[in-house]
Amino acid sequence: MNIVCIGGGPAGLYFALLMKKQSPDHRIVVVERNRPYDTFGWGVVFSDQTLGKLEASDEPTARSILQAFNHWDDIDVFYKGARVTSGGHGFCGIGRKRLLNILQQRCEELGVELVFETDVRDDQAIAARYAADLVIAADGLNSRIRTRYAETYQPFVETRRCRFVWLGTKKKFDAFTFVFKETAFGWFQAHIYQFDGDTSTFIVETPEDVWRKAGLADMPQTDAIAFCERLFAEHLDGHPLMSNARHQRGSSNWIAFPRIVCERWVHWHGGVPVVLMGDAAHTAHFSIGSGTKLALEDAIELARCFSAHADDFKAALAAYQASRSVEVLKIQSAARNSMEWFENVERYSALEAEQFAYSMLTRSQRISHENLRLRDPGYVARFEDWFAQRACAQAGVPLPAGAHVPPMLTPYRMREVVLKNRIVVSPMAQYSAVDGVPGDYHLVHLGARAMGGAAMVFAEMTCVSADARITPDCPGMYTPEHTAAWKRIAGFVHGHTDAKIAIQLGHAGAKGSTRAMWDGIDQPLAAGNWPLISASEQQYLPGISQMARAATAEDLDRVEADFVRATLASHEAGFDWLELHCAHGYLLSSFISPLTNRRTDEYGGSLENRCRYPLRVFRAMRAVWPEHKPMSVRISAHDWVEGGITPEDAVQIARLFKDAGADMIDCSSGQVSKQEKPVFGRMYQTPFADRIRNEAGIPAIAVGAIFEADHANSIIAAGRADLCAVGRPHLADPAWTLHEAAKIGFTAIAWPKQYLAGKAQLERNLERERQLAAANTGLSPQQVAARLLEG
Numbered sequence: 091m092n093i094v095c096i097g098g099g100p101a102g103l104y105f106a107l108l109m110k111k112q113s114p115d116h117r118i119v120v121v122e123r124n125r126p127y128d129t130f131g132w133g134v135v136f137s138d139q140t141l142g143k144l145e146a147s148d149e150p151t152a153r154s155i156l157q158a159f160n161h162w163d164d165i166d167v168f169y170k171g172a173r174v175t176s177g178g179h180g181f182c183g184i185g186r187k188r189l190l191n192i193l194q195q196r197c198e199e200l201g202v203e204l205v206f207e208t209d210v211r212d213d214q215a216i217a218a219r220y221a222a223d224l225v226i227a228a229d230g231l232n233s234r235i236r237t238r239y240a241e242t243y244q245p246f247v248e249t250r251r252c253r254f255v256w257l258g259t260k261k262k263f264d265a266f267t268f269v270f271k272e273t274a275f276g277w278f279q280a281h282i283y284q285f286d287g288d289t290s291t292f293i294v295e296t297p298e299d300v301w302r303k304a305g306l307a308d309m310p311q312t313d314a315i316a317f318c319e320r321l322f323a324e325h326l327d328g329h330p331l332m333s334n335a336r337h338q339r340g341s342s343n344w345i346a347f348p349r350i351v352c353e354r355w356v357h358w359h360g361g362v363p364v365v366l367m368g369d370a371a372h373t374a375h376f377s378i379g380s381g382t383k384l385a386l387e388d389a390i391e392l393a394r395c396f397s398a399h400a401d402d403f404k405a406a407l408a409a410y411q412a413s414r415s416v417e418v419l420k421i422q423s424a425a426r427n428s429m430e431w432f433e434n435v436e437r438y439s440a441l442e443a444e445q446f447a448y449s450m451l452t453r454s455q456r457i458s459h460e461n462l463r464l465r466d467p468g469y470v471a472r473f474e475d476w477f478a479q480r481a482c483a484q485a486g487v488p489l490p491a492g493a494h495v496p497p498m499l500t501p502y503r504m505r506e507v508v509l510k511n512r513i514v515v516s517p518m519a520q521y522s523a524v525d526g527v528p529g530d531y532h533l534v535h536l537g538a539r540a541m542g543g544a545a546m547v548f549a550e551m552t553c554v555s556a557d558a559r560i561t562p563d564c565p566g567m568y569t570p571e572h573t574a575a576w577k578r579i580a581g582f583v584h585g586h587t588d589a590k591i592a593i594q595l596g597h598a599g600a601k602g603s604t605r606a607m608w609d610g611i612d613q614p615l616a617a618g619n620w621p622l623i624s625a626s627e628q629q630y631l632p633g634i635s636q637m638a639r640a641a642t643a644e645d646l647d648r649v650e651a652d653f654v655r656a657t658l659a660s661h662e663a664g665f666d667w668l669e670l671h672c673a674h675g676y677l678l679s680s681f682i683s684p685l686t687n688r689r690t691d692e693y694g695g696s697l698e699n700r701c702r703y704p705l706r707v708f709r710a711m712r713a714v715w716p717e718h719k720p721m722s723v724r725i726s727a728h729d730w731v732e733g734g735i736t737p738e739d740a741v742q743i744a745r746l747f748k749d750a751g752a753d754m755i756d757c758s759s760g761q762v763s764k765q766e767k768p769v770f771g772r773m774y775q776t777p778f779a780d781r782i783r784n785e786a787g788i789p790a791i792a793v794g795a796i797f798e799a800d801h802a803n804s805i806i807a808a809g810r811a812d813l814c815a816v817g818r819p820h821l822a823d824p825a826w827t828l829h830e831a832a833k834i835g836f837t838a839i840a841w842p843k844q845y846l847a848g849k850a851q852l853e854r855n856l857e858r859e860r861q862l863a864a865a866n867t868g869l870s871p872q873q874v875a876a877r878l879l880e881g
Contacts, residue, residue, distance in 0.1 A: 091113075091116050091117075091223045091224060092116070092117045092118075092119075092220055092221050092222050092223050092224070093106070093109060093116055093117070093118045093119070093222065093223065093224045093225075093226065094118075094119050094120075094121065094216060094217055094220050094222040094224070094225050094226065095118070095119070095120040095121065095226040095228055096121050096210045096213055096216065096225065096226065096227055096228060096229050096235065097120075097121070097122065097226075097227070097228035097229040097230055097368070097370070098120050098121070098122025098123075098124070098190070098194070098204065098206070098228075099190070099228055099230060099368060099369075099385065100189065100190065100193065100368065100382050100385045100386055100389075101226075101228040101367040101368030101369075101370075101385035101386070101388055101389050102120050102122075102226055102228035102367070102368070102389075103120060103190065103193035103194060103196075103197055103202075104151075104193055104385070104386050104389040104390070105226060105228070105367065105388075105389035105392055105393060106118045106120050106197055106202045107148065107151065107193065107196050107197045107200050107202060108147060108148060108389060108390065108393035109393055109396065110197070110200040110201055110202050111148060111200055112393060112396070112397055114200075114201065117203070117220070118202045118203065119202075119203040119204075119205060119220050120197065120202060120203070120204050120205065121205045121208050121210055121216060122204065122205065122206050122207075122208070123206075123207065123208060123209040123210070124206060124207070125206055125207055126194075126204070126206045132185065132186060132256055132257075132258045132285065132289070132291040132292075132334065133183045133184060133185050133186060133283060133284075133285025133286070133289070133290070133291040134183070134184060134185075134186050134189060134285070134379070134381075134382045135181055135182065135183050135266075135283055135285075135379035136159075136181070136182050136184075136379070136382070136383060137179075137180060137181060137182075137379075137383070138180035138181075138182070139180075140383045140386070140387075141155075141156065141182060143386075143387065143390060144386065147390050147393075148196070150196060150199075151192065151193065151196050154192045154195075154196070155184060155189065155192055156182075158184050158185075158188050158189075158192065158286070159182040159183065159184050160182065160183045160184070160284050160285055160286060160287070161180075161181070161182045161183075162179075162181055162182075162183075162264060162265055162266060162283075162284070163177045163178055163179055163180055163181075164176065164177045164179070164264070164265035164266070165177075165179055165265060165266045165267075165268070165451065166263075166265040166266070166267045166268070167268050167270075167443075167446070167447035167450060167451075168267070168268065168269040168270065168325065169270045169443045169446050169447065170270075170272075170443055170446075171443075172443035172444075174443055174444060174446075174447035175265065175469070176447070176451060176462065176465070176466045176469040177465065177466040177468075177469065178464070178465030178466040179266065179465060180465075181266055181283070181379075183283045183284055183285035183286075183291070184285055184286070185285050185286050185289070186382075188286065189382070210229065210234075211234065213225055213227065213234075213235050213238070213364060214359060214360075217359075217362055217364075222362060223362065224362065224363055224365065224403075225359075225362060225363065225364045225365065226365055226367055227364055227365060227366050227367065227370050228366075228367045228368045228370060228385075229370055230368070230369045230370060231348065231350070231369045231370075231373065233366070233369070233370035235364060235366075235370065236352070236366060236370050236371075239357040239359075239364065242354055242356075242357040243352045243353065243354050243355070243357060243366060244352065244353035244354060245350060245351070245352045245353075246350070246351045246352075246353075247348055247349070247350050248348065248349040248350075249346050249347075249348050249349075250346055250347045250348070250349055250375075250429060250433065251297055251298050251346075251433050252295050252296060252297050252298065252346065252347065252429075252432065252433050253295070253296060253297075253298055253301040253306070253344040253345065253346055254293055254294060254295040254296075254344065254345065254346075254347065254376075255293070255294050255314070255318070255333075255343050255344045255345070256291065256293055256334065256343075257291075257292045257293070257294065257315065257318065257331045257332060257333055257334075258289055258290065258291060258292055258331070258332045258333075258334065259289070259290050259292045259326060259329050259330065259331050259332060260288055260289060260290075260329050260330075260332075261290060261325075261326050261327055261329035262284050262288065262290060263282050263283065263284050263290050264284070266282070266283045267280070267281075267282040267283070267325070268280070268281060268282070268450065269282065269322060269325050270435060270446075271321055271322065272439070273300075273304070273321070275300050275303040275304040276296065276297060276299070276300030276303065276304075276436065277296065277297075277300065277435040277436055277439065278294060278295070278296045278300070278321060279294075279295050279296070279432060279435060280292060280293065280294050280295075280318075280322055280325070281293040281295065281376065281377060282325075292318075292322075292331055293376065294318050294321075294322075295432060297433060297436075298346065301344065304317070306344060307344075311333060311343050314343070314344070315330075315331050315333060318331055319331050347373070347375055347376070347429065348373060349373055349375070349422075349426070349429070350369070350371075350372055350373040351372060351419075351422065352366060352371050352372065354411065355367075355371050355410070355411045355414070355415065356407045356408075356410075356411055363403070363407055365392070365407065365410070367385065367388045367389065367392065368381075368384070368385035368388055369381060369385065371388065371414075371418070372384060372418045372422060373422075374418075374421050374422055374425035375425040375426070375428055375429035375432075377425070377428045377429060377431075377432050378421075378424060378425050378428045378454055378456075383421075384418060384421060387414075387417070388414055391410055391413055391414050391417075392406075392410045392414075395407070395409040395410040395413070423771070424454035424455065424456045425454070427453055427454045427455055427777075428453050428454040430777075431449070431450065431453035431454075432453075437780075437781070437784045437785055438784055438809070440784070440787075441784075441809055444473060444476050444477075445477070445807070445808065445809050448473060448807050448808050449808040449809055449810075452804050452807075452808050455772075455773060455804075458800045458801070458803075458804045459496075459497070459800055459803035459804045459807055460800045460803075460834065461800075470494075471494045473807065474494040474495060474496060474497065475494060477497050477500060477807060478490075478494070478495040478497075478500050481495075481497075481500035481501055481502065482500065482501060484501075484502070484503055485500075485501035485502055485503040485508050485509075486503060486508065487501050487508065490838060492838065493836065493837075493838040495836075495838070496799065496803050496831070496834060496836055497512070497802075497803045497806040497807040498511060498512045498513060498799060498802035498803045498806050498814065499511045499512070499831060499836065499839060500512065500806070502545070502812060502813065504667075504720040504753050504754065504789070505717070505718050505719060505720045505753065506718035506719070507590060507666050507667060507718075507719060507720055509545035509546055509590060509813070510545045510588055510589075511543075511544075511545045511827065512545065512802065512806050512812065512813050512814055513543070513544045513545055513802060513813070513814055513816055513826075513827045514544055514545060514546040514547070514548060514592070514791070514813050514814070514815050514816070515536075515539045515540075515544045515546070515547040515548055515815070515816065515817070515820045516548060516793055516815040516816060516817035516820070517548035517549060517550045517551055517592075517594040517669070518550055518817050518818075518820075518821065519550045519551060519560065519564065519607065520532070520535060520550055521561055521563035521564065521606035521607060521608075522535075522563060523563055523564060523565040523566070524563075525571075526553065526556065526559065526564070526565055526566030526567075526568065526569065526571075526572055527565070527566075527571050527572055527575045528549075528565045528572075528575045528576060528579060529575065532549070532565070532575075532579055533578065533579050533582055536549060536579055536583065536591065537579070537582050537583060537586070537587075538824040539820055539824045540582075540583040540586075540587040540589040540591065541586065541587050541589075541824070541825070541842050541845075542820070542823075542824040542825035542826060542827055542828055543825060543826070543827030543828035543831065543839065543841075544589060544816070544820070544826070544827045545589060545590065545813075546589055546590040546591065546592055546666070546667060547583065547589060547590075547591055547592070548591075548592045548593075548594055548669065548815070549565070549576070549579075549591070549592065549593050549594065549665075550564070550565065550594070551564070551594050551595075551596040551671050551676075552564075552565045552566060552567045552576075552593055552594060552595055552596070552656070553565070553566045553567070553568070553595075553596060553597065553598065554566070554567060554568060554595055554596070554597055554649070554652040554653050554655070554656040555568050555597070555649075555652045556568065556620070557602065557620045557621065557622075558596070558597035558598055558602065558649075558652065558677070559598060559602060559603075560598040560601060560602055560604060561603075561604055561605060561606050561615075562615070562618070563606050564598075567593070567595065567656040567659050567660060567663075568652065568655070568656060568659075572659070573659045573662055573663050574663075576593070576659075576660070576663035576664075576665070577662070577663040577664055579591070580663055580664035580665055581664060584664065586842075587842070588840070590666040590667060591664075591665055591666055591667075592665060592666060592667035592668065592669060592722075593660045593663075593665040593667075593668055593669070594668075594669040594670075594671050594724065595653060595656050595657065595660065595668065595669070595670060595671065595711075596670070596671030596676050596677075596678070597649060597652070597653075597671075597676060597677035597678065598622075598676050598677065599622065599623060599624045599625075599638060599675070599676045599677030599678075599679070599680050600622055600623075600624040600628050600629070600630045600635070600638035600675070600677075600680060600686070601630050601635075601674075601675055601676055602620070602622050603615055603619045603620050603622055603636055604635075612630065612631055612635070613631075613634070614634065614635055614636050619636055621639070622636055622637070622638035622639070623638055623639055623640070623641040623645050623649075623677065624638040624639070624640065624641065624677065624680045624686060625640065625641065625677075625680040625681040625686055625687040625688075625689060625693070625694075625700075625703075626640045626680070626686060626687055626688040626689055626694075627639055627640050628680070628686055630675065630764070631764060632764075640689070641677075646693075646703060646706075649677065649707070650706065650707050650710055653670075653707050653710065653711055654710050654711060654714055657711040657714050657715050658714055660715075661714075661715065661716055661719070665719075666719060667719065667720050667721075667722070668711070668715055668719065668720070668721045668722075669721070669722045669723065669724055669756060670704075670707070670708055670711060670721065670722075670723045670724070671724050672704050672723055672724060672725050672726075673724045673725050673726040673756075673758045673759075673761070674724075674726055674758065674760070674761035674762065675726075675761050675762040675763070678703070678704040678707065679725075679726055679762060680762075681693060681700055681701070681702075681703045681704055682697075682700050682701055682704060682725070682726075682735065682743065683700075683726070683729055683734055683735050683762050683763075684700065684733060684734065684735070685729055685731060685733065685734045685735075685762055685763050686762065686763075687700050697739055697742055697743070698746070701743060701746050701747075705746060705747065705750050708721075708723065708747060708750050708751070708752065709750050709751070712750070712751045712752075720753040720754065721751070721752060721753055722752065722753060722754040722755065722756050722791065723747045723752045723754075723755055723756065724755075724756035724758055725740060725743055725744070725747075725755060725756070725757065725758070726740075726758055726759050726760060726761065726762055727740035727743075727757050727758065727759050727775070727778035727779075727781075727782065728740065728759040728760065728768075728775075728778060729759075729760065729762045729763060729766065730759065730760050730766035730767055730768040730769075731762070731763045731765050731766050731767070734762060734763065735762070737777070737778055737781055740757070740778055740781070740782060741781055741782055741785045741786050742786075744782040744786035744788050744790075745786045745788075747788075748786060748787070748788040752788065753788075753789065754788065754789040754790060754791060754812065754813070755779075755782050755783075755786070755788055755789075755790050755791070756790075756791040756793065756815065757775060757778040757779040757782055757790055757791060757792060757793065757811070758775060758793055758794065759775050759778060759794070770795065771795065772795045772796075772797070772801065773792070773794070773795055773796055773801055773805065774794055774795055775792065775793060775794035775795070776792045776794070776796070776805055776810050776811065777810075779791065779792040779793075779805075779810055779811040780792075780809075780810040780811070783809065783810065783811060783812065784809065784810075789812040789813075790810075790811045790812060790813075791811060791812070791813045791814070791815050792805050792810060792811035792813070792814050792815070793814070793815040793817070796814050796815075796816055796819075797816070797818070797819045798830060798833075799830035799831065799833060799834050800834075801814070802814040802816070802830075803834075828841055828849070829852070832849070832852050832853050832856055833856060835856075835857075835860075837849075837853055
């Protein structure tokens with residue numbers, strides 16, 4: 091096979107040497123625009139895991155790279171005069187030039203032809219010159235080939251909102267160092283790592299608007315470097331910053347990161363495939379150091395696919411794209427999380443140094459609480475103690491003696507209600523009421539979960555009138571019988587557990603008069619339907635659902651009165667906490683979303699106007715709900731539909747409810763329109779809670795695909811939310827909180843006295859499993875536990 095690699099970066103060179111090693115009969119040519127052994131750039135970073143992959147693919151190359159590496163385990167975070175250090179991260183730095191030189195030397199040893207000083211402007215001409223059977227397009231970030239065949243590759247290129255500059259310094263750093271500096275213009279940050287015996291990469295980054303306010307957009311390069319030297323003087327110890335002349339971009343060398351995603355990676359031209367690789371196919375933000383990693387892993391996988399499908403070219407390329415596109419999306423998702431964190435440092439500027447550093451370390455969601463514990467148990471123990479001290483002080487309870495308390499099991503106070511930990515059972519529709527009356531089923535359902543360790547159980551959305559119900563089987567709070575039934579359930583929770591109980595009041599709006607979920611979710615009743623109202627006339631399921639009419643002024647007065655009456659009844663029933671449901675396309679949500687609100691009166695139009703009626707209802711409820719009891723509001727923080735509510739809107743919605751007296755925002759999303767296209771994944775709604783908590787400055791509940799202690803601990807510890815609502819896992823396991831505590835080895839948690847024998851046995855069994863796994867792996871029981879939790 092004749093192979094031409096256009097671009098002599100890591101992807102092209104590594105693929106060339108792997109394929110030549112695989113079959114010396116291949117003729118492989120790498121075409122590079124620069125001169126031999128001449129490149130630009132400072133250092134690149136690999137994790138220990140990536141080094142393992144290199145060693146498995148080509149040991150001589152890996153050995154040469156390892157000998158040239160500068161290795162470190164620690165990360166230092168400097169913020170507001172404090173330094174926070176965590177260890178066990180396992181990074182290696184190497185100069186980009188040194189890396190490429192090693193790859194070039196290895197290519198020459200194996201017989202790969204290296205053609206330098208050739209700027210390829212026509213890939214087909216170069217393919218014809220070398221009679222190529224395969225063309226590798228590894229021509230980098232600004233790939234001409236990707237642009238030429240854009241119709242096939244379907245690239246998405248997004249220019250991000252920070253400016254950054256790659257600099258270097260002779261100051262040596264013994265840890266991967268992050269420095270955050272607040273200026274009169276805004277926040278700057280430096281990403282610093284040593285990559286050889288005497289040189290460190292020094293990347294300075296700041297949001298575009300801050301960059302412009304500081305005058306850097308119009309500043310000559312020498313002045314911009316001097317600005318950075320003054321800004322980071324205390325960390326440079328008199329060493330100057332250096333610019334790489336080959337990496338010029340405009341007058342001051344500052345660039346914006348382009349996020350690149352391609353739908354396809356293979357283009358066929360006259361029977362010859364042109365295959366994207368490295369930055370030509372995808373980019374990953376430098377804050378997780380994965381651009382070169384991805385390039386090398388592209389090369390490894392494509393070579394592997396050709397080995398596995400030696401007689402089937404198309405199958406090899408299909409396997410390559412199928413495999414790498416999934417892996418790259420995972421990395422890009424993490425990289426996007428990391429990138430957005432650094433774009434929004436201002437959002438986290440109210441955090442104390444310890445929590446700020448923790449938030450930064452876990453920003454990508456690939457590193458979790460237990461992963462940090464595996465890397466550096468001492469750091470996590472110190473952080474847990476720090477967090478627990480502040481949590482207990484905030485809650486007004488004594489700090490437990492002895493054990494390091496995981497963040498999710500620390501107490502939390504809202505008004506005069508003290509929750510024993512940060513886990514609440516989500517409100518989940520059960521469709522098991524009779525004429526709105528909750529019965530024995532609800533007593534057992536909520537009572538079991540109250541005994542299962544959660545700090546608070548939410549009753550499902552409880553409807554404020556008969557025509558406010560989703561289904562005929564939904565519970566209500568609009569008759570004395572309802573109040574009495576709920577009082578019985580709240581009494582059991584208070585009398586037999588140390589949990590609190592909350593009620594969520596709502597009105598179904600256009601999504602009412604439907605069947606129970608298992609009889610056809612959102613499907614209208616076959617008979618016995620009742621009239622529906624919404625912000626504007628709408629049919630939730632076009633052509634299927636009952637048509638809801640626009641609510642009149644009289645309707646709005648009546649509904650407000652229904653909510654007030656239900657609020658008073660909820661207090662009488664003994665609920666500790668009240669939540670107003672303004673999410674998921676129900677009546678109050680229909681006012682907030684522009685997808686469902688087309689009113690032209692004072693309740694339509696701007697976001698402020700669309701929130702006017704839900705705020706009116708909230709204020710009326712707050713006025714009669716006891717001052718010492720909290721009130722939260724559930725919102726859909728993202729409609730997942732073009733033209734609908736966005737996360738930016740959600741921050742403003744949260745501010746409006748905060749000003750009206752809300753104590754907390756319960757951050758859900760979607761279910762407003764069947765046109766929605768949500769992006770699911772573990773903890774996928776947590777970023778909404780993060781933004782609302784840290785931008786709007788109001789406590790938040792995170793909800794959605796939180797299904798293990800590691801998730802909850804990471805969310806609470808990083809300050810992304812104050813409480814975690816766990817739903818479906820509690821359907822499978824009423825004692826989810828108690829069991830998750832046992833899994834992470836935390837035994838200082840109270841169980842119902844009737845169940846203490848089960849607690850002891852569970853903890854013994856789990857410890858035995860850890861000991862057996864440790865004996866088989868050579869790891870400590872604590873390391874085994876952390877890795878089991880990592881999955």
